[in-house]
Amino acid sequence: MDTLIxxxxxxxxxxxIFSKSRWLVIGSWAIAxxxxxxxxxxxxxxxxxxxF
Structure with a gap:
């Protein structure tokens, strides 16, 4: 599970890094x-x- 995260x-x-869409960046960051x-x-x- 940790590896998937x-x-x-x-x-x-x-x-x-590669996206131009602000909402895609914010949404993916929020999910992560x-x-x-x-x-x-x-x-x-x-x-x-x-x-012990």
Whole structure:
């Protein structure tokens, strides 16, 4: 799942570099930001099973 998010970020970076449409850039950035925040929320609330 994390690899797909990083692939999405790469695709968004390419869209930002090569696109002339402002709304396409803003929309793709917003989708990527939501995906990254969702991944962070999933990992931040995960319980760590540590035993020392």
């Amino acid at each position: 990083f692939g999405l970020l790469l695709a968004v970076a390419l869209v930002i 930001a939501v995906a990254v925040l969702g991944m962070f929320a999933y990992h931040a609330t995960d319980v760590l099973d540590l035993s």
